[in-house]
Amino acid sequence: xxxxxxxxxxxxxxxxxxxxxxxxxxxxxxxxxxxxxxxxxxxxxxxxxxxxxxxxxxxxxxxxxxxxxxxxxxxxxxxxxxxxxxxxxxxxxxxxxxxxxxxxxxxxxxxxxxxxxxxxxxxxxxxxxxx
Numbered sequence: 001x002x003x004x005x006x007x008x009x010x011x012x013x014x015x016x017x018x019x020x021x022x023x024x025x026x027x028x029x030x031x032x033x034x035x036x037x038x039x040x041x042x043x044x045x046x047x048x049x050x051x052x053x054x055x056x057x058x059x060x061x062x063x064x065x066x067x068x069x070x071x072x073x074x075x076x077x078x079x080x081x082x083x084x085x086x087x088x089x090x091x092x093x094x095x096x097x098x099x100x101x102x103x104x105x106x107x108x109x110x111x112x113x114x115x116x117x118x119x120x121x122x123x124x125x126x127x128x129x130x131x
Contacts, residue, residue: 021091022082029072030079035059037072048074 028038029050039055055070082088111119 022080022086025083025086027083028081029077030081031072031076032078033060033076037070039067039070042069048077050074050077050080 023041023044025041026039027041028036030036035058037052037055037057039052041050042053043051050072052070052072053068055067057065057067057070059065
C-alpha cells in the first residue's frame with residue numbers, strides 16, 4: 001500500500017497525517033529518481049519531510065548505502081509504503097473522532113460589523129419573500 005503525495009497546497013494535503021501514525025516503524029519510501037529508502041521513520045514534519053534512523057538507501061543500480069541518520073525532503077518523495085499490518089481507515093476514523101469534539105467546543109467567531117449588517121439584510125430579504 002502506498003500514499004501518493006502530489007499536492008502543493010499544505011491545507012489540502014491530509015495524507016501526511018497518516019505518516020504521523022507510522023513513526024518509529026520500519027517503512028519503505030520510493031523517491032522521484034527511482035531509488036528508494038528503507039529504515040525506521042523517526043520524525044515527520046508538516047511539510048512531510050522525513051527523518052530516518054538505521055536507513056538503507058538503494059539507488060537505481062541497486063547499490064546499497066547504509067546511514068545512521070537520513071533526512072529526505074518532501075519534494076523528493078514519490079510514494080510512502082504503509083506496512084500491511086496497519087489500518088489506514090482506522091487511523092483516519094480516529095482522526096475524525098479526535099477532531100469532531102474540537103469544532104463543537106469552540107466559541108463562535110465574532111462577526112465584523114459589515115458581516116452582521118449583511119446577515120441582517122439577508123434575513124430581512126428572506127422575511128419579505130415569505131410574505
